[in-house]
Amino acid sequence: MVRIMFICLGNICRSPMAEIIFRDMVEKAGRNEEFFIASSATSSENVWNGVGAEVYSPAKKILARHGLSAAGKRAVQLSPADYGKYDLFICMDASNVRNARRILGGDPEGKLRLLMSCTDRPGDVSDPWYTGDFETAYRDIEEGCRRLLDSVG
Numbered sequence: 046m047v048r049i050m051f052i053c054l055g056n057i058c059r060s061p062m063a064e065i066i067f068r069d070m071v072e073k074a075g076r077n078e079e080f081f082i083a084s085s086a087t088s089s090e091n092v093w094n095g096v097g098a099e100v101y102s103p104a105k106k107i108l109a110r111h112g113l114s115a116a117g118k119r120a121v122q123l124s125p126a127d128y129g130k131y132d133l134f135i136c137m138d139a140s141n142v143r144n145a146r147r148i149l150g151g152d153p154e155g156k157l158r159l160l161m162s163c164t165d166r167p168g169d170v171s172d173p174w175y176t177g178d179f180e181t182a183y184r185d186i187e188e189g190c191r192r193l194l195d196s197v198g
């Protein structure tokens with residue numbers, strides 16, 4: 046069992062998209078039993094009194110356009126205890142890596158990665174919060190998830 050935590054700043058756009066896209070790929074590959082998949086935020090911005098925000102509506106729309114549902118997903122913040130509960134922490138951009146490392150108290154076992162690092166276009170996932178371009182973000186995340194699935198298990 047490989048336990049994967051996808052991470053972004055708010056857990057309402059990029060990392061929920063990665064969680065949902067990766068889970069769909071795993072299901073379609075018939076590999077459900079091999080993975081436990083989740084996503085979380087480095088920021089507490091989208092969690093109020095323990096209740097997380099739903100996935101941002103433009104992200105929901107782009108997922109729906111690709112036949113995927115974000116129903117039920119609520120934002121959660123990454124916590125220090127997660128370090129022992131997951132094998133890989135897959136970040137959407139370099140600032141997520143820095144912030145996740147701070148929250149997790151370092152990365153002694155080398156579990157932190159950038160999603161795009163396993164593609165031919167290493168770097169950050171295009172951030173739709175600033176670009177408004179959810180299709181490009183989807184394309185980046187889909188490519189990263191496909192390469193990630195090929196490379197693990």
Ligand code: 4NP
Pocket residue numbers: 053054055056057058059060090174
């Ligand atoms: P995400 O997008 O990190 O992909 O979920 C963002 C969500 C919220 C904010 C920034 C990015 N924000 O500044 O509140």
